Amino acid sequence: MKNKIVLLSAVLLIAIASAFAINRNLFSNQQAEDPQFLVTVYQFGGGSTQANAEIEVVDSNNNWLFSGTTNGNGVYSRSWPGSLGNYTVRAWYPARPNDGQSGQTGFTYTGASIYTSVTLGPNY
Numbered sequence: 001m002k003n004k005i006v007l008l009s010a011v012l013l014i015a016i017a018s019a020f021a022i023n024r025n026l027f028s029n030q031q032a033e034d035p036q037f038l039v040t041v042y043q044f045g046g047g048s049t050q051a052n053a054e055i056e057v058v059d060s061n062n063n064w065l066f067s068g069t070t071n072g073n074g075v076y077s078r079s080w081p082g083s084l085g086n087y088t089v090r091a092w093y094p095a096r097p098n099d100g101q102s103g104q105t106g107f108t109y110t111g112a113s114i115y116t117s118v119t120l121g122p123n124y
Helices: 002-021
Strands: 036-042 056-057 064-069 074-078 085-093 101-109 113-119
Touching: 036 056, 036 085, 064 074, 085 113, 101 113
Parallel strands: 036 113
Antiparallel strands: 036 074, 056 064, 056 085, 085 101
16 A cells, blocks of 8 residues: 555656646646847937937848837837748837937847837938
8 A cells, every 4th residue: 555655656746747847837827938129320420319219120131120219228128920031130220200310220139128229320
C-alpha cells in the first residue's frame, strides 16, 4: 500500500511539473506579446529629441505600413504589424505639408522588437 501511495504521488508530481513546463504554464491564458516598434526622433545635430514629428514606415517596395506622431519625449511606439523584411522609417518636422526638416533610416525586422531612431536634417 505504501508503494502505491509513493508511486501515485510521483506520477502526480511529474504531471504537474510537466503542465507548468509545457508552454510556460498550461493553467494560465497568457499570450506571447507582439513585438514592439519604437522610434525616437532627434533634432538636427542629435542632441535633443523632437516632439510632434510625423513618422511613416514603408516596406522595401515603398508600400505604406503605418504612420504617427512622436510624443512629448520624441518617441513613437506601437505593436509591430509587419512581417520579416527590410523597412524604412521616415520623419518630418513639422508635419507635412509644412515640413522644414526630414530624415530617414532603414532597419530589418527579424522577429524581435524594433528600437530605432531618426535624426532630422538641417532646415530646408
